[in-house]
Amino acid sequence: MKITEILPQKRNNRVNIYIDGEFAFGLDEELRFKYDLYVGKEVSQDFIDEVIKAEEEKKVINQALNLLSYAARSRKELYKRLAKKGYEEEQIEKAIAFCEKYGYINDHEYAKSFIRDRIKLKKHGSRRIRYDLISKGIGQEVIDQVLDIDEDEEYERALELAKKRIKSYKNDNKQAIYRKLGGYLARRGYPYSVVTKVLREVLGELEG
Structure with a gap:
């Protein structure tokens, strides 16, 4: 099998890949360069499957980043939102790992910010804050580290x-x-x- 055409989509930074004269799949342009896709390149079915899998994982990462752009979320909250959209567990875990690696989610920092807001804006007490953090999926160890109210x-x-x-x-x-x-x-x-x-x-x- 051979890539016969690569055309830009109307959406930014995406392309359509044609193999043997027929449309095969859409792809993030970043992945096009990562996998060195070009017209005339010979590809196997295993290679195509690998690229498509990477594209699906990229979609979940982009969805995670989009959700985080609206509001800070704990790991558990982000997982639940992505699962609700129908993504597979493996894809979600990889997306969350990406977000954690690059600092987009950090339960420790999230908890500290949450505590500051609840005290300043809602005047909640420590018991209510602890309960709410647990409901957000923050672990007891993290809560014990950051919930230090005089x-x-x-x-x-x-x-x-x-x-x-x-x-x-x-x-x-x-x-x-x-x-x-x-x-x-x-x-x-x-x-x-x-x-x-x-x-x-x-x-x-x-x-x-």
Whole structure:
């Protein structure tokens, strides 16, 4: 078999490969040069299969990079998104390995960024952040390394939230406020020790 024509596609950086006068497959131009494809080159079926396999893997890598261009993702999140699109496990693993190799995904850095955002933007507590990181597929070892929240700072954030929230409970008695405010802070992910300390503070101010 022989390559008889190579024509550019309308899409950038892609070409159509013709073998023995008939269209054979489309190809990323980078792979064309990698496999040294040119008009007149003799090719075997095994060689063609290898090139087509590389093209399929390249498509998955490009899809992974496209997904990452919209938002940072953990390894698990990226895997799930690619699997949902119907790609094979081997192709997905190779695409993820490529992304990890070149720094497009890094669960350690992702977790640190996630923690910063959750604290700054959503005022979540450490328990909620830990749970959310686990749901994102971040391993316990990574979480333990990066989730180092100062308890005093966490208390101050919880206290700030409580002082704002308690305004909506002005018609409730002390017991109801304790229950509602405690539930609110717990749902935000603050540890029991922080919640009880905050409740003592704000309820003490009410009594004062």
